[in-house]
Amino acid sequence: MVLTRDVLARLCRARDLLCEEHAPSVREVARHVEISLFHFIRQFEAAFGVTPRQFRIGSRIQWAKRLLAVGRLSVTDVCMEVGFSSLGSFSDTFARRVGTRPSEYRRRARAMIHDSGMVPHPLEPGCLSLMALLPESGDAISEKRE
Amino acid sequence: MRIKLTSIMVDDQNRALKFYTEVLGFQKKRDIPVGEYKWLTVVSPEGPGDLELVLEPNANPAGKAFQKAMFEQAIPLAAFETSDLKAEFARLKALGVTFTQGPTKRGPVTIAVLSDTCGNLLQLYQPG
Numbered sequence: 001m002v003l004t005r006d007v008l009a010r011l012c013r014a015r016d017l018l019c020e021e022h023a024p025s026v027r028e029v030a031r032h033v034e035i036s037l038f039h040f041i042r043q044f045e046a047a048f049g050v051t052p053r054q055f056r057i058g059s060r061i062q063w064a065k066r067l068l069a070v071g072r073l074s075v076t077d078v079c080m081e082v083g084f085s086s087l088g089s090f091s092d093t094f095a096r097r098v099g100t101r102p103s104e105y106r107r108r109a110r111a112m113i114h115d116s117g118m119v120p121h122p123l124e125p126g127c128l129s130l131m132a133l134l135p136e137s138g139d140a141i142s143e144k145r146e
Numbered sequence: 147m148r149i150k151l152t153s154i155m156v157d158d159q160n161r162a163l164k165f166y167t168e169v170l171g172f173q174k175k176r177d178i179p180v181g182e183y184k185w186l187t188v189v190s191p192e193g194p195g196d197l198e199l200v201l202e203p204n205a206n207p208a209g210k211a212f213q214k215a216m217f218e219q220a221i222p223l224a225a226f227e228t229s230d231l232k233a234e235f236a237r238l239k240a241l242g243v244t245f246t247q248g249p250t251k252r253g254p255v256t257i258a259v260l261s262d263t264c265g266n267l268l269q270l271y272q273p274g
Contacts, residue, residue, distance in 0.1 A: 002245045003261075005220060012218045046244040049161050049263030099182060128153055128202065133180045140178055140185060142150060142196065 001046050010035060011047050018056045023083070026052045060084070061097050068102055069109035075102045151187070153200035154224050155209050156264035159186050162201040165263055169241050170226075172199070190226075199224075204265060213265045220246055222259055222269035231256050231272035 003011070010033040017029045024032070029052060030040035044052045060082040067078045076087055079102075084090035094102045134140040156162035163186060166172045172188035175198050183205065187198035204210055216223055228234045231249050235258050239245065246267060247259040255271040262268050 001239075001242075002248055005246070008220060008246055009218070012214075043244075046242070047261045047263070048265070049158070049165070128151070128200065130180050130183060130185055130202070134178060134185055140176065 001043070003043065003047060007035070007043060008047065011044055014040070014044060014052065015048065015055065018052055019059045021083075023056055026056070057093060058097065061094055064090070064094060064102065065098065065105065065109075068106040075106065078102065150196060151198050151200055152224075153202045154262075154266060155202050155204035155213050156262070156266070157204045157210075157213075158264055159184055159201055159203055162186070162262070162264045163188075166199070166201060169238065169243060170262075201264075217265060217267060220259070220267060222267040224266065225269040225271055228270050228272055231258055231270055234258075234270055 014029045014033045014035075017024060017032060018026075023029075026041070027037055030037045033040065035043065041051055044055070048055060050058065064078050064082045067073055067081060068075070071078070073081060075091075079087050079090035082090075084093070091101055094105070098105060100108070131141065163174060163177070166188050167174055171191065173191055175187045175189045175195075176185055178185040183203040186201045188201065189195050189198055202209075204213055213223070235245070235249050238260065244261045244263075245258060246261065247257070249256050249258045255273055257269055257271045259267050259269050
């Protein structure tokens with residue numbers, strides 16, 4: 001599939017809408033960017049690797065991670081804040097995507113946060129900072145030179 | 147001083163590994179768990195084997211903003227050389243890859259641009 005610049009721009013706009021706090025439904029987003037629902041889902045997945053619905057769930061989980069790490073909300077409040085209506089469904093989705101349940105994630109994240117209130121690097125790594133967290137032994141970075 | 151690592155931010159490391167190996171054809175070099183993420187690198191089977199591309203988790207908000215802005219402007223974040231762009235374009239298209247630009251002559255190179263499905267556009271180029 002070859003997407004034109006115009007379609008690419010529409011898909012980017014749709015992605016922004018799906019990230020919004022009170023994101024419209026996938027059907028509404030498709031209408032907003034003026035692409036038929038069938039083509040919208042197909043083209044969105046082709047460009048971003050996930051369906052619009054999966055993308056929206058993923059962005060809610062990312063938002064939940066931040067709130068759990070630095071906010072003062074309870075897990076139930078976070079669940080409601082990011083748009084899930086059931087705590088069970090939120091916990092299951094969170095655990096499936098992040099690998100740990102929300103309460104455990106919050107406990108671990110808060111143990112890493114000191115006075116600054118900033119999310120620590122291990123939770124939001126960037127710019128090769130993961131390298132500093134690799135085990136010291138072995139050939140994690142490169143083979144020993146002869 | 148040597149250039150041994152370069153990186154590209156990806157919004158899902160598992161999906162990225164699948165795309166960069168099974169679709170693009172690179173080979174996994176390292177896959178080491180680091181907390182919630184992993185130190186994940188690939189190399190080209192055409193070498194050199196010690197020049198690794200890190201598939202870096204795009205978890206940092208600053209990185210996300212950068213990646214998003216570049217994608218919206220249709221600017222590729224990495225470029226890979228091929229000796230037969232036309233054949234590579236046909237191969238990848240048959241695998242379902244989405245391009246934003248088919249093979250196009252631009253100055254000293256012919257280029258094509260594709261989505262890596264992990265938030266980036268990649269440029270393939272053939273010199274000459």
